[in-house]
Amino acid sequence: MHADVRSLTEHRAAALALAAPLPAVDVLLDDADGLVLAHDLVTDEPLPRWDNSAMDGYAVRQADVTELPATLRVVADLPAGSADEPLVTPGTAARIMTGAPVPTGADTIVPVEATDAGTGTVVVREAPPAGTHLRRAGEDAVPGDVVVAAGTLLGPAAIAAVASLGRPVVRAHRRPRVAVVSTGDELVAPGTPLRRGQIPDSNSWLLAAAVREAGGIPVRFGPVPDDVAVLRELLAGLDVDAIVTSGGVSVGAYDVVKAALADEPDVEFVSVAVQPGKPQGLGRLPGGTPIWTLPGNPVSSFASFEMFVRPAILRMRGLRDVERPTRQAVTDEGWTTPPGRAQLMPVRWVGPDRVVRATARGSGSHLVARLALAEGLAVIPAEIDRVAAGDRVTVLKVSP
Incomplete structure (x- = not known):
């Protein structure tokens, strides 16, 4: 344990240095929302996988619709999802729906609005240029392209891209489980009748909500009394990825967090040149678990979490950009x-x-x-x- 004075920037760097991305785990795509991808996802086939129609209409040969109106024989009906592979030959067309594979021989899609359907035939009144309304195979991605990069936060668009690759499982960093420990003999649970000198514990609720908003899983403990033995036993028994405490880090006679961690060689308490939030502590417990000890006044806890803990949680999740806008x-x-x-x-x-x-x-x-x-x-x-x-x-x- 050391006594020191740091700038805000120096202490932010020290707080962030305690964090590293958590190990990657296999996650069902149903459960991946909000997680961070651990490995690049590379496509081994073109996207789209085949030429397909961008419109409901008719797949035709451009050579057959240079003189209009043109009457063509309809040789196939192709809804989206059809596995049929008809051949469009001179003088023929295939009725096609959006997303259906373009049949061999066709090079243009004529929208249905530009046609008149007959019995087994179609009259093309207007025709777009060759290649119009075709989605070409590979125009979205070609084999070898990174479709979703490691470090990507898996939101709706990224999950759609993963699904488009046909991947039901992804490797992602799990969410960190963060213990929130609020200390102080003066604190009681909200709803408890107050005697003189007591106040409702707000910090454990504040910090648990902040952990959740940062994408972690809070494990809330509070209020914890100003009892060194009780706090030591609690901290020693925690099975979490990180710990954040509030209260008991100043220079008073009842600073339980400082007393409980006084013999830990990898935990230090410092003064930071910032208001609010001057008294701070951080380090690692014997098992390697990072701990950030924040002051107990609520605005100090709030501001300290924003400056020192939130970026660390984001890094543990695997994110590279950990700063607030x-x-x-x-x-x-x-x-x-x-x-x-x-x-x-x-x-x-x-x-x-x-x-x-x-x-x-x-x-x-x-x-x-x-x-x-x-x-x-x-x-x-x-x-x-x-x-x-x-x-x-x-x-x-x-x-x-």
Whole structure:
């Protein structure tokens, strides 16, 4: 355990360094939504697999429709999915539906709207140029093409591409199981009658929801009392991929997390030059499980998770881009900043032209009710002494 002071950037790098993509597992395509592909998916055949029609109409030879109207004998009826392989010879046509394979001999699809059907014949009134309305084999992908790359988040479009390859199973990184441990003798479960000095535990719910939003599987524990032996036993028995705690990391007399982890050589506690969220800890437990210990005030926990834990969870999922999107915004009013520390100010949008306003008069770490208004975090560099109305700031988008 070390005492140190870090910049926001340095601690973000240290927090992210604890994470690595989890091992790949075979997953049924039905269960792959939201997972991250672990290996490139390469096609071994052309996509589409054969020339097919892009319209309902008639497959014809262009040479037969150069003089219009043209009457052709219909030799086949080809719905989508048909395995028939008729031959279109001079003076003939095949009625064809969208998606059906184009018969040999045909080089043009005439839309049904440009024809008049007879008994066993069709009259072509208008004809497009040769090759029109044909989907050529291989125009989407050719053998050897990477159709879905490793690191792709499997959403609807990517899953459709996997299915188009005929793959019922994919190799993907599983979701990390993340233990959320909220500590403090003052905390009680929501709904419990409060005595003086007690407050409802909000952090375990906040962090569990944040883990879930980041794509992890939260395993929530809370509230946990300020008992070193109890906390040590809990941490030692966890079978999870990562742990995030809240509370007990400052310099007070009852900092249970620091006390419980004091003898762990691979866990360190530092001061980070940021407001809120100055007291932080991170490292690995003896079995190698990464742990991030966050301060207990709710806004501090929220901002610390965004800065230090969320990117790590995304990396564990196998994602390469682990950063929140940012926007440049103009402040509607000013606020003070802490000397020599970066500031993470919860803000909300108050105008159509990317105008933001702080959710409270300052970034107080205890203002959990005001936190519900936050749509972003304005990241103010340490060298900025004060934010004035009309200043441009960088905002992390944290609301859905």
